Amino acid sequence: MKASVKFSPPGTGTEYVAPDATVTVKIAAVHTGGMYELFEIDAPRGPAGPPHKEAWSKAFYVLQGRILVQADDSAYDLGPGSSITIPAGTTNTFTVLTPAAKFLAISLTDSMGRFFADLDKAPAGDFEALRVVIARHGVTINGEMP
Numbered sequence: 001m002k003a004s005v006k007f008s009p010p011g012t013g014t015e016y017v018a019p020d021a022t023v024t025v026k027i028a029a030v031h032t033g034g035m036y037e038l039f040e041i042d043a044p045r046g047p048a049g050p051p052h053k054e055a056w057s058k059a060f061y062v063l064q065g066r067i068l069v070q071a072d073d074s075a076y077d078l079g080p081g082s083s084i085t086i087p088a089g090t091t092n093t094f095t096v097l098t099p100a101a102k103f104l105a106i107s108l109t110d111s112m113g114r115f116f117a118d119l120d121k122a123p124a125g126d127f128e129a130l131r132v133v134i135a136r137h138g139v140t141i142n143g144e145m146p
């Protein structure tokens with residue numbers, strides 16, 4: 001697939017609602033020839049999903065607020081201007097320490113975008129549907145398939 005120029009003005013992009021955040025696609029894989037994606041994550045105070053592993057690498061760059069990222073056996077306190085890379089297969093999660101946080105998530109390939117799009121379609125509160133989505137995308141929770 002050929003890469004193309006994509007301009008995303010403030011306040012635009014496809015929004016997906018995840019159980020723990022609102023995810024806005026700022027640059028989709030279709031615009032990068034499938035090489036990477038860029039998301040804006042808006043998350044409220046509290047923990048995100050349980051510790052999990054994905055088959056894709058990702059990086060976070062904090063814009064506002066503070067998040068505590070757990071990656072394998074280490075914890076990282078990230079504030080505005082901080083970043084972290086999380087290789088594929090690393091057990092990870094995050095907790096928002098401030099009333100809210102906004103950060104960028106960058107992912108290689110189109111895997112993360114497909115996951116968020118699929119997750120957005122799962123009925124709210126339907127844990128069985130959530131388990132099906134998680135399994136379909138090869139995400140493992142605490143090292144085991146859900």
